Amino acid sequence: MIQRTTSVSLASLLVCAGAFSTAAQAQQTEPTLGEVVVSGNRSEQRRFDVPGAIDAVEVDQMRLGSPLVNLSELMSAVPGVQVRNRENYAQDLQLSVRGFGTRSTFGVRGVRILIDGIPATMPDGQGQVSSISLTSAKRIELLRGPLAQLYGNAAGGVLQVFTKDPPVSSTPQFGVAAGVGSDGQRQLDLSVGGGSETLGALLDVSRFRTDGYRDHSAAERTQLNAKVVARPSSATTITGVLNTFDQPLSQDPLGLNRADFRNNPRQAFGGAYAFDTRKTIEQKQAGVVVEHDVSASDRINARVYGGTRQVFQTLALQANGVVDLDRSFGGVGLNWTHKTRVNDLPLQWTIGVEADQLKETRKGFVNNSGTPGALARNEDDTAKNLDYFGQVDWTFAPQWQATAGLRVSRVRFSVDDNFITATNPNDSGGVTYRNTSPVLGLVWHANDNLNVYGNLGTGFETPTLAESAYRPANTGSGPNFLLKASKSTQAELGIKARQGRHSLDLALFQSRSRDEIVPQSTLGGRTVFQNADRVGRRGIEAGWKADWQPVSTRLAYTLLDARFKSSYQSGANTVAAGNQLPGAPRHSLYAETEARIGEGATVGLEMRAESKIQVNDTNTDAAPGYAAFNLRAGKELRAGPARVFLFARIDNLFDRQYAGSVIVNDGNGRFFEPAPGRRLFVGARTQF
Template identity: 60%
Template sequence: MAIVKCKPGIATAAAVCAIAAGGAGAQDAQLESVVVSASRTEQRSFDAPASVTSVSIDPLRSPNPLVNLSELLGAAPGVQVRERQNYAQDLQLSVRGFGTRSTFGIRGVRILVDGIPATMPDGQGQAATASLHAARRIEVLRGPVAQLYGNAAGGVVQVFTAAPPLAPDAPVANASIGAGSFGQREFGFSVGAGTATLGGLLDVSHYETDGWRDHSAAERRQLNGKLLWRPSAATSVTGILNVFDQPLAQDPLGLTRDQFEEDPRAVAPVALSFDTRKSVGQQQAGMLVEHKVDSDNTINGRVYAGRRQVRQYLSFSGAAPSSSGGVVDLDNDYRGIGLSWSHAAKVRGLPLRLTAGVEADELDQRRRGFVNNQGSAGATRRDEVDGASNVDVFAQADWMFAQQWKLSAGLRSSRVRLSVDDRRVTPDSPDDSGSVTYRNTSPVLGLVWHASEQLNVYGNLGRGFETPTLVESAYRQGASGPNLALSPSRSNQGELGIKWRGGRHALDLALFSARSRDEIVPFATENGRSIYQNVDRVERRGMEVSWSHDSPRFSTRLAYTLLDARFKEGYTSGAGATVSAGNRLPGAPEHSLFALLAYRPAPGLETATEMRIESKAWVDDANSEAAPGYAVFNLRAGKEFRDGPVTWYLFARLDNLSDQNYAGSVIVNDGNRRFYEAAAGRRLFVGLRAAL
């Protein structure tokens, strides 16, 4: 078992661990004192009144290409991360059934990278821009406590990248190269150096693939830079620069059930006719400041700004005068600030920690649409400036009111505004301008009983909300203009759990329930425009279990999720489809199991077998079809060896050992019934890394 001490972080209110993961790769590590940012106060994850999974990443010894989050979060219970074999649509990520309705991007789950949001104020986010080569730890927060992060926080995923070295005699240099089936090619490098007060780190990576499916080639480049300045022992300033460039990502679209069963590698014919594809460019810079006023008071601040350009070619022409076009062109400018204060005190001789802060974020989006003339942009069909902004105030108190009891209470007040300024007004396309403001207050209450040094029992309650995104509120039935009557979804959540640590074993168990009203669901599709509506009484409940064991020779991980996510009240869609009470939420399998057995026969050598089992997943609200369940096995091996000052790591992994045909993801409620995105067949990846 790896025993690692952690210290408070220098970049955010979070604390960042320097984790010596050894040969375990990117799996959960049992830690004696992990300090996390899950509940916005510095504390051990073992003591937090919440379900938190921390995944350490060793960029040298990780037995993965480090391209997608799906490689790293398999052992996190309650989390579904689906690698779609489609880089034009990003990952599908859901937590306890929140986020399953998303057909592209990520909704219902907040993403942060080094404390800077990768989720916009309207709740739309993306995970691809997080550089996993630069990452050192990923935190997944589930349950009511996540509501302290505001809009669309059905769960929270935080990525923490490496800190620059602050020592003149400790420069770092790493390089990696890898190749695999279906034309996968990857390389990257990182360099860092510093003095006692100033350090810098630069990480660059490149990945490309010909694609497992036809018409699914992709290429992406990433740069992550960090500059750390410590003018005094009490103050640290961190500058961050991120660049993401995806010049090409072909979109093979989903397949119908017949197409999927006949040839899972096939591409929908309209994808070729309209040359469906996507390009993305993003540049972002930020600064984080931490200042310890004294031993009891700490102030943290952040400021960031960025630009994201997207052009996507869809699978229809969009030539109708009332259409928004078959080519989407987005120019996004976004920015934000945040300030928080933490205070430590004692009440009746027992510790009390108070945290309070304010966050404000803003997005300006220039959205244009053009006719898709068989893969080239034609006449203009849409031209508008959309806006999204939020101003949030939050506070939290953690009080150890008795020797074995801790109470946590938090409150977040949110104001979210969406707006549309139509710049193209014609007789066929009337003025679609408008705006709407949503307000919400989310309380959270948690209690932890420290039953012993090895056992904690916790429970928490909370209320959260999720506004419509700009895309979901863009249209209303039978008329132009945004659907400003669409309400935010609100949920009441509860959780009970235990955390046990005994020697080389660790066990976490959680029971959870979330009941939503005004859930946002599809209503109809008109001329390529997706229209949404609200429905009441959606329930998500279930159980999460994770167990791990570590010894010098063997490591074992098990993660099981039972998710019962249902509509408790029926409704009828605009197309006349009937959704009955009791229907299951699409894209949310009832059972998920991950298992890992790693064996280290000799120093520096590790082999492992991975298994993932999932039950069937319904593809639409009407439960008309389901993607079959599956069981998949993977093998991997890695060998570490030294040559003078250089440490080398050679690894290989063979995924989908039995070459099974299964749906890696489903496009929920697809209007063309192209629900199925096939997972890749048997595939090999080999990589070599070096560290100086």
């Protein structure tokens, strides 16, 4: 049945391509294709021309009727991606792309994150999206499929965030934003910027607090984003960035079992009180990116960055139940892009090298009702990578372009054990992962309104330091350095079409992974991981937009069939071949309609629907499917030199009870993290 569905979908895609090609040739009007992205070939180009699946989300604070607190607010209209707001700021959002990253119970796996060209993903493949300052963001790009493999240790995709540049104005420009909402949500944002063509600066500071939808889920955080842009000459741009993230409070209500989830979704699990589960985070990061045009054909891009991250967390267990993490990280990168012509047609190649490193001191203590007790763990962990890459984009015929790329990666983990006793031996050691990732692609630029593309590539995903921390039972103590990196082969075929007020993106994708990283057992609240033989992911992504003046509509649909292709043993249970991957809904749909009313006023209705989601590898339980609606309204006003934007939104308009996210493979059966009921948020933003 799966194969038949894919064949029919392929035929449908080709029919759509032919129909749009005929219509586009008959219509000679030039479409508006203003979206610019850089993720496809590391230099600016129109999103429409990228030979792969990529979406760009423009962030305009004076038009978006949203708090701009969580990334999940902005990515719903992008097919192929799941960004789940867990209503748990101690565990961050869940982010997955085409079924990669669904296994993560905290942080982000399998998706590489960059902010202004600087990695927010560590060398071991773990990243966080909470440190992204959305009030400073200008554009968010999501690259999916084989082309993402050219960015390194990232199996599913690449998420890039670009923050706003300083305004070119000798008179400083100010911005003030404030908002309040249900469950004690309070937000305040202040920004100031100015400068000239040669030197400018921008500073943005935001603060957010919430009492939490659930009991024991209060949180507060403060973010600062500073950016300085210098252009000493027309050929050189130097960008300096400084980010700080301070989260002194984030209570963890933990997941709920099915009975508790149905009876009272606002409650916290009792262990959250017994162990006072919570997390504090303090992160600082700074970096410099230099772009220099050596000539009209050559550009060099260099980066250097560094930062620190301190985490204190109490878990719902006693032994080793307090985590104290002190991390430093940094890296450098250099790439050279050359543009030339062959047979009077463009050819561009890029070569580069990247090296990143993290060092952390990880201590564990006995959890005495939320207070650190005796020392139970003390080690110094290191992860570093060294990558070389190259990419060629060649237009070998007027309507045909080929892409070829190669990335050679080396990732090294090491652990220096400082907690050695009569019963705890020295568990120091290390492991090295190596991988070569080739990518090939072809795109047919049928005309100005239609592109058809196909890509094939391989990639890899190492276990994180946290996932390799524990060995299986009866194999000794210490890190599990026998855990392998997962490797995948991915293919996609897609079209991008424009006709008049309509735009359509379709993509078919398939990936096959071996040595997938899956849980083997849970010992004392700690998960031991192993490798499963084969996992398959295939599906369809469809995105459609239309501007009817004064009404605009948007749809994003994803069909994802992600399954284990071979059985394996997970503790005392057998995971059967054919089981679905947990955390990955088979169907997801987003629909949006926005109407412009009068002068500067808008009203929008959003709908998000998902089919049921399996919560564990054995598929013995699932979160029910749902459809939730959101209503928003906004109004822009002008008062002298000031622009004012007022907005209000009601999320979960019909007060549906559903699981906003799931904790996959939770050893205690507490899989469900409830989404909030009906919620109101109102806000105002001013720029002057």
